[in-house]
Amino acid sequence: DTAVSQTPKYLVTQMGNDKSIKCEQNLGHDTMYWYKQDSKKFLKIMFSYNNKELIINETVPNRFSPKSPDKAHLNLHINSLELGDSAVYFCASSQSIWTFFGQGTRLTVV
């Protein structure tokens, strides 16, 4: 079973739409993250949750809203999508020294 799974892997949508990316981890980890891979391929943290509580919230438009229904899930909801939101988004989870990444979701806004 995949440790950190995010869906969908690819998402193409029109400007102005609202979309969600889901992330689930079956590792029992307390901490989960959302990262954005920018156009230069650098990874930047967006959010971090620990046991369903928001820990890190970097400078991200408030059109992006993470939702953690339980500690195994951290979903990313994006309202009013813009062209500049096109990127790859990674979910990750960690506990102690171990961090595992999802395979990424490539979001394309047209």
Add this chain to the structure above:
Amino acid sequence: SQQGEEDPQALSIQEGENATMNCSYKTSINNLQWYRQNSGRGLVHLILIRSNEREKHSGRLRVTLDTSKKSSSLLITASRAADTASYFCATDGQGGSEKLVFGKGTKLTVNP
């Protein structure tokens, strides 16, 4: 699946010593990046080395890349307790549109 494999998985050294971590990967790449993650915090980008580069320096960091062996190393010289963190390599494949792929990380502990 993660194609990068860092080794060792865990490394414990004394302050002042050098730390070397290695990363191997399987497919051809455009770039290879190293990231640091402090416990409970997000990844911090350290350095990027392109596939046509063999060595790169940034402060106390030295990264090498051997594309023939599909491997990279990260050397931290004169380590400090504050260097204690997990270190990850990430690769992006050729083709331009591929996602970053991460290794499992090396946990470095620098003892004061």
